[in-house]
Amino acid sequence: MAxxxxxxxPWSVAVVDNHEAARLGVMAYLLTRPDQFGPCAGFEGLEALSAATWTPRLIVLDLYLGRDDQPTIDAIPGLREAGSAVILFTSEERPVPLRRAVAVGVSGLVLKNDGMMPLYQALVAAAKSEFTCSSIVAEALLTDPTLVAAITPRETQVLTGLDQGLSHQQVARRLGVQESTVRSHLKSVREKYMTLGRNVTNTLSLIREADEEGWLDHKA
Incomplete structure (x- = not known):
């Protein structure tokens, strides 16, 4: 990626977060460093940002916005194409959505629990075209292979259907496959979790593990 x-x-910064305290807190912190950041503006959502008459060089973006906590991952490529480096500033600690965000072009990951100094460091790094994580935990969420099972899109569809209360037969109908194929996908997922040392004994435990990793994103 270029x-x-x-x-x-100083680099202009937009802080996009639907939690007012978080948004104002970040802005107040950045404004104490006028030699590096400015102007700074806060936005409750991406629509408000798109209506702005200027393009920020840096964007501090929460992973979920709005009353229903809609994911912002799909908007990241467009923000980058417009010329903004995006720093993900989030409470999310499930590996799958975080890795998806990195894959589409975020310039850094900062967990909200890690505080303001790591956010400052990530913004400066992004301005220099460097990627950074706010902590060892954040880096592990993106890189540790033992945290995430390599579930395929079809396996995710099977688990999602079961999570929604569908029977094996109903999932098979939805996907246009045989019921035996659904069971085969579940067996494959179970083997992947067993390889990681996870305690998976039934379908409910498979769904639990997949949800904890972020494969079943109920906010989508």
């Missing part, structure tokens, strides 16, 4: 040329500081 790096962004954000020029010299």
């Amino acid at each position: 790096s962004l040329d954000l020029g010299e500081p």
